[in-house]
Amino acid sequence: MPQPSTSRKTLGRPPRISREEVVETARRIVxxxxxxxxxxxxxxxxxxxxxxxxxxxxxxxxxxxxLLLDDHAARTLHRPELPAQPRERIxxxxxxxxxxxxxxxxxxxVLTADDLMSTSALWFVEQIVDGLVECGLPPERxxxxxxxxxxxxxxxxxxxxxxxxxxxxxxxxxxxxxxxxDLDPDELPRLAQVADxxxxxxxxxxxxxxxxxxxxGLLTTR
Amino acid sequence: MPQPSTSRKTLGRPPRISREEVVETARRIVxxxxxxxxxxxxxxxxxxxxxxxxxxxxxxxxxxxxLLLDDHAARTLHRPELPAQPRERIxxxxxxxxxxxxxxxxxxxVLTADDLMSTSALWFVEQIVDGLVECGLPPERxxxxxxxxxxxxxxxxxxxxxxxxxxxxxxxxxxxxxxxxDLDPDELPRLAQVADxxxxxxxxxxxxxxxxxxxxGLLTTR
DNA sequence: ACCTGAACACCGTTCAAGT
DNA sequence: ACCTGAACACCGTTCAAGT
Numbered sequence: 001m002p003q004p005s006t007s008r009k010t011l012g013r014p015p016r017i018s019r020e021e022v023v024e025t026a027r028r029i030v031x032x033x034x035x036x037x038x039x040x041x042x043x044x045x046x047x048x049x050x051x052x053x054x055x056x057x058x059x060x061x062x063x064x065x066x067l068l069l070d071d072h073a074a075r076t077l078h079r080p081e082l083p084a085q086p087r088e089r090i091x092x093x094x095x096x097x098x099x100x101x102x103x104x105x106x107x108x109x110v111l112t113a114d115d116l117m118s119t120s121a122l123w124f125v126e127q128i129v130d131g132l133v134e135c136g137l138p139p140e141r142x143x144x145x146x147x148x149x150x151x152x153x154x155x156x157x158x159x160x161x162x163x164x165x166x167x168x169x170x171x172x173x174x175x176x177x178x179x180x181x182d183l184d185p186d187e188l189p190r191l192a193q194v195a196d197x198x199x200x201x202x203x204x205x206x207x208x209x210x211x212x213x214x215x216x217g218l219l220t221t222r
Numbered sequence: 223m224p225q226p227s228t229s230r231k232t233l234g235r236p237p238r239i240s241r242e243e244v245v246e247t248a249r250r251i252v253x254x255x256x257x258x259x260x261x262x263x264x265x266x267x268x269x270x271x272x273x274x275x276x277x278x279x280x281x282x283x284x285x286x287x288x289l290l291l292d293d294h295a296a297r298t299l300h301r302p303e304l305p306a307q308p309r310e311r312i313x314x315x316x317x318x319x320x321x322x323x324x325x326x327x328x329x330x331x332v333l334t335a336d337d338l339m340s341t342s343a344l345w346f347v348e349q350i351v352d353g354l355v356e357c358g359l360p361p362e363r364x365x366x367x368x369x370x371x372x373x374x375x376x377x378x379x380x381x382x383x384x385x386x387x388x389x390x391x392x393x394x395x396x397x398x399x400x401x402x403x404d405l406d407p408d409e410l411p412r413l414a415q416v417a418d419x420x421x422x423x424x425x426x427x428x429x430x431x432x433x434x435x436x437x438x439g440l441l442t443t444r
Numbered sequence: 445a446c447c448t449g450a451a452c453a454c455c456g457t458t459c460a461a462g463t
Numbered sequence: 464a465c466c467t468g469a470a471c472a473c474c475g476t477t478c479a480a481g482t
Contacts, residue, residue, distance in 0.1 A: 015465065040456060051456080053466055061456065119401060122410055130412040139416050143423045148432035152370070155377020179341060188344055190352040194361050201365045210370035210440075217439025218432075237446065262475060273475080275447055283475065 017049055019057040023067050030068065035106030069107060073120040076100045082127065086134035090149075090215050093127035095208055098153050102207075105161035135219050145218045152214055156207050239271055241279040245289050252290065257328030291329060295342040298322045304349065308356035312371075312437050315349035317430055320375050324429075327383035357441050367440045374436055378429050 025047050029038050040061060044051040058064045077100045082089050101107050128149060132142035176199070185192035194201070247269050251260050262283060266273045280286045299322045304311050323329055350371060354364035398421070407414035416423070 017466095039454085041454085050467055052458085052468085055457075056465060122401070122405075122413065126410040126413050129416065133412060139412070140419065140423055142412070143416050143420065144426070144428045144431065145435075147424065148374070148428065148435065151377035151381055151432065152374045152436070153377070154381050155373035155375070158380055159373055159376050179344070183344075188348040190355060190361070190364070191344065191348050194351065194365050197362065198365065201362055202369065204366070206366045206369065209366065210373065210436075213367075213370065213439035213442070214374070214432075214436045215439065216442050217435035217437065220435070220438050220442070239447095261473085263473085272448055274449085274477085277476075278446060 017047055017053060017057065019067075021047065022054055022057045022064070023071050026064060026068055027071060030104075030106055035065075070118045070120065072104055072107070073100060073118040076103060077118075077120050077124070079123060086131040087215060087219065090128050090131035090135075091208070091211060093124045093131070094149050094153060094211055097121060097124050098157070098207055098211075101153075101157050102160075105157075105164060107157070107161075132218065137219070148218065149211070149214060152210065153207075156210070239269055239275060239279065241289075243269065244276055244279045244286070245293050248286060248290055249293060252326075252328055257287075292340045292342065294326055294329070295322065295340040298325060299340075299342050299346070301345060308353040309437060309441065312350050312353035312357075313430070313433060315346045315353070316371050316375060316433055319343060319346050320379070320429055320433075323375075323379050324382075327379075327386065329379070329383075354440065358443075359441070370440065371433070371436060374432065375429075378432070 022043070026038055026043055029043065029046060040051045040054055044054055047054075054064075058067065077096065080092055080096055082092055125146060128146050129139075129142045132145045133139060137145060180191070180195040180198060183192045183195060244265070248260055248265055251265065251268060262273045262276055266276055269276075276286075280289065299318065302314055302318055304314060347368060350368050351361075351364045354367045355361060359367060402413070402417040402420060405414045405417060
């Protein structure tokens with residue numbers, strides 16, 4: 001079984017391609033043509049090698065995608081000036097993660113990973129957990145609070161990205177129109193009332209508003 | 223181009239399989255072996271037919287998955303007794319959607335659709351939007367509020383489902399351990415502090431707590 | 445109208461061998 | 464140690480033909 005290249009100084013055939021080159025080329029393909037077009041075969045041709053050569057540098061395609069996410073995070077997740085007020089710090093840190101991830105919608109496939117997406121994001125997690133503690137939450141509730149924020153953030157990105165992808169390649173947008181057209185205003189009066197505003201309202205970016213509401217709620221002692 | 227079976231009374235060769243049979247058999251496969259094992263070919267064999275016969279009843283695999291989600295929703299989304307208090311009504315309706323979806327983790331592939339997943343869910347959406355309006359939000363903010371709740375709910379399901387899937391078939395759980403073990407307590411003091419509680423805290427189901435916080439926050443006038 | 449068989453244009457990954 | 468060629472075991476979908 002071949003080992004994903006270690007950094008041991010061993011002798012043998014000198015490597016022709018590196019893990020970095022693999023990830024970099026994969027990123028180029030994904031940026032240019034979308035994550036669907038990234039296949040091991042395609043990547044191999046692009047890199048001037050064979051599919052199997054790749055398996056010496058990454059364990060499998062899944063690992064490649066995770067590496068791609070890490071790479072993106074390391075590249076775009078710049079630490080912002082943090083406000084002194086802890087509540088604002090939570091907002092800024094979460095919004096920074098959100099912004100970096102929203103910039104690459106293909107992330108959806110990988111993102112839905114777990115709570116700690118990437119080591120580059122740890123600092124942001126620290127800021128959020130610390131902010132929550134500073135605002136008076138016990139550490140355990142701060143961790144739960146962080147997860148709640150993460151669910152909201154990941155959900156926003158995943159839902160929006162998938163909706164955008166759908167809109168791009170089919171007519172499911174009309175599905176919603178049909179639903180609203182067929183609405184029985186007696187049974188579903190509120191939905192009928194907002195029916196024609198639904199599309200524009202949904203298009204609005206309300207991530208930060210929702211985030212503020214969520215943080216307020218988390219910090220309210222009930 | 224074959225049309226997905228209409229209900230017009232036309233003459234011709236009598237159908238051997240129905241759309242219902244297709245969806246039902248697909249559901250059996252998914253329930254028994256997971257969504258990964260649902261392929262058009264497998265489904266065709268199971269149903270005693272050929273792959274192409276399926277394309278007379280569903281447009282493509284994507285549509286089949288949507289039908290599967292609708293079917294699941296119609297089957298499991300039973301309308302609960304609603305509390306009179308609007309705030310509680312929001313919680314109960316959202317928790318009902320969450321519960322139904324969390325029961326079938328394969329939904330992840332489809333779920334990440336958009337805000338209106340299924341006609342069976344409309345009644346719940348109505349309850350949530352109405353509850354928010356009753357609590358004093360103007361209709362536009364109620365729609366935004368509903369979407370925020372939806373992001374949180376979808377995110378919770380997607381993240382947990384994917385994490386579970388990962389845990390099942392590889393050792394990425396150890397990734398987190400490694401991260402926490404290598405943590406520099408000077409740079410990331412809070413994370414270091416909660417390091418050994420992270421796993422159990424993360425395993426806890428705090429969906430409803432988070433939901434309550436979110437709703438509180440949405441209803442707080444800022 | 446509905447179904448079939450064969451084919452198209454792909455996948456990710458493994459195995460055994462080469463350098 | 465690193466890379467290659469060929470193969471395995473699949474996919475979703477289209478096309479042209481049959482009943």
